[in-house]
Amino acid sequence: MSVTDEIKSRIDIVSYVQQYVPLKKAGRYYKACCPFHSEKTPSFVVNQDTQSWRCFGACAEGGDLFSFAMKQHGWDFRETLESLGKQAGVEVRKQSPLDKQKAERADALRGLLKIAADTYHKHLLSDKSDDVRATLRYAMEKRGFTLETIKAFGIGYAPPGWQNMLNELTNLGYDEAQVIEAGIAVKNNNGRVYDRFRNRLMVPIRDDRGRVIGFGARVLDPDDNPKYLNSPQTPVFDKSKVLFGLDAAKRSIRDTETAVIVEGYMDVIQAHQAGFINVVAQMGTAMTETQLNLIAPRYAKRVVMALDADDAGQNATRRSLETARQTLAADYTGKLSVDIRVLQIPGAKDPDDLIREEPERWQALVDGATPVADYVINMEMAGLSEQASLPEREQVARRVLPILTASESDLYKQDNIQRLAMRLRIPERDLLRWASEQTEAEKQAAQRRKQTPPPPRPYAGDGMVTSSEEPPPLAIDELEEPPVDYDNDGYMPLPGEAPLAAPTPLRSDNKLERQCLRTLVTTPDTYYAVNRKLRELAGDNEQLRSGPLADLGVADFTVSDYRALMQMFSMSVRQHELDVIEFLRKNLDPALLGHLDDLLVDDGVQITQQMKARFGGELEDLIRQHNTRVKPTINPVDEMIDQALNLRRNRLNREIHELSFMQREPTSQAEDHVSIETQVIISKRARQILDAELQRQHNLLA
Ligand SMILES: [Zn+2]
Secondary structure: OOOOHHHHHOOHHHHHHHOOOOEEOOOOOEOOOOOOOOOOOOOEEEEEOOOOEEEOOOOOOEOHHHHHHHHOOOOOOHHHHHHHHHOOOOOOOOOHHHHHHHHHHHHHHHHHHOOOOOOOHHHHHOOHHHHHHHHHHHHHHHHHOOHHHHHHHEEEEEOOOOHHHHHHHHHHHOHHHHHOOOOOEEEEEOOOEEEEOOOOEEEEEEEEOOOOOEEEEEEEEOOOOEEEOOOOOOOOOOHHHOEEOOHHHHHHHHHHHHHEEEHHHHHHHHHHHOOOOOOEEEOOOOOOOOHHHOOOOOOOOOOEEEOOHHHHHHHHHHHHHHHHHHHHHOOOOOOOOOEEEEOHHHHOOOHHHHHHHHHHHHHHHHHOOEEEEHHHHHHHHHHOOOOOOOHHHHHHHHHHHHHHHHHHHHHHHHHHHHHHHHHHOOOOOOOOOOHHHHHHHHHHHHHHHHHOOOOOOEEEEEOOOOOOOOOOOOOOOOOOOOOOHHHHHHHOOOOOOOOOOOOOOOOOOHHHHHHHHHHHHHHHHHHHHHHHOOOOOOHOOHHHHOOOOOOHHHHHHHOOOHHHHHHHHHHOOOOOOHHHHHHHHHHOOHHHHHHHHHHHOOOHHHHHHHHHHHHHHHHHHHHHHHHHHHOOOHHHHHHHHHHHHHHHHHHHHHHHHHHHHHHHHOOOOOHHHHHHHHHHHHHHHHHHHHHHHHHHHHHHOO
């Protein structure tokens, strides 16, 4: 039994929910007004038999004890596990041995780096040689750092020589391999190990918790190359995931709700020294999603990007804006939740120089930073010739519009569209039409991304059903047969009309759910194939598409652990930095890693992965070819679609069954009946479509 099942077997969902929601017993169910949306007649139902809850109203969402606790308290999976574990008296394992090992190794590396940072810093302040004194003079006179700043940032000095730090650290008991792993030493082809940083000004790079994770090092001898040398990627340092200065800037960013992003750490040090403490540096070419998520929308409502004005800088700014739009719009349909601005420094100066020379001007530039829309319009227009054809101009418009429509206020948006219309010589109404098309498409995409579909609207052909009209034809007394499950392994039919039995034993596993998850994790492309199929089946019907035939999601799974895995899987396909399995390994709660391993050790998976690495996109064809020879017409995509449709069918069965019960519930008010009836109709229609499709596929195989 998994930890989650153990917990669920000890905490009854009705008693748990009752602590927060005044439940009333209604037949075999418990009802209340939904705690997650505002309503007058109850559509929130708790089913003690299946230990599940569901909102049949605006939320159209349901789940188990875990999902209720998460939603009620805003907890993540780990917090929920720990809190419920405590309440149930079940010990929740913190980390797997492997995680523990990894964490310990990272701690050791950070310890080593801290010692290195302290040592470099002590050198710089030691006043013991001409080299040191020259370096300190450079830092203070040339860079303009005060002694206080040097101390606050722990700036240091790596003296010339090949093995100073290596010896220092090995004398303290670290072995060479660790010093190399931390990025402090390098091993050359001849096996010689030596210091990476020599005769350089050393700036420790800290993570957002203030722990030293690497170094930025600037040359002192103008003949040395490169000018800036950073720590390499190590188990504790990945420059695309760090914002330099964030540990010091966090509070100021939160207080001012504004973050200013500059390119290099020297800029940050200068800014902080001048009292602009909400400044951080991205240290890479373009901002990544991870970096942005460190500051917005959690702390910053406004992000000002002050990047270099040269071409590379402009390109980086553009890519950063794209990232910002994607990252920030993903959570919110339509508008950007964060006001993104671009700061252009006149005269192609570094922020570093400007802040040192004219600090008051810096503040004015930050305050007057260009809204992202203006910046993008200007940039795009600059690349468009006077004689550009209409298709060329339309292309520009379509590129710019998403950024314009994602801007802060409607008023501002209108203003932007007017200006764009004028500059592109395209009628405003065309732009507005394209914009609304795009917004609509994005909204739908966002809705599909959301794991739980919105409630289906009343279904009556084109029109809406209102309470004054005839309700759609439905035999209300036709109560559902207990659903027959695909593999009889997951769903528990309700016990007839018998009085409440003791909670049915909880399932710790479900074969079909496990199979689907395994396929998703190992061949993530099948996820898109399944969703394409669901959309194809839904056709033009928006209610089916956003309701019972929406994309595969958490709600299709009943096992808590699988739900959590599915949640993480959906996140993994929305990012592009790591492949799905890597992403899961990195982000999955330790308590769930065991499941992941179980999914992966299954036979054939490793071979598939190896093949995938070798053949990439051709894999599907290869397998198809192979299978047609060996085992006609079954390929993993078809198989996955078959499994996923069955999974969805099970879910619809559960929902229809619960809905039918709600219909019979005498206390339900008339208008609830209408909406529940329409939900039943749509769900049944979806189920018919699924059945027909499954039948069709089986006929093909026969
Ligand atoms: Zn609700």
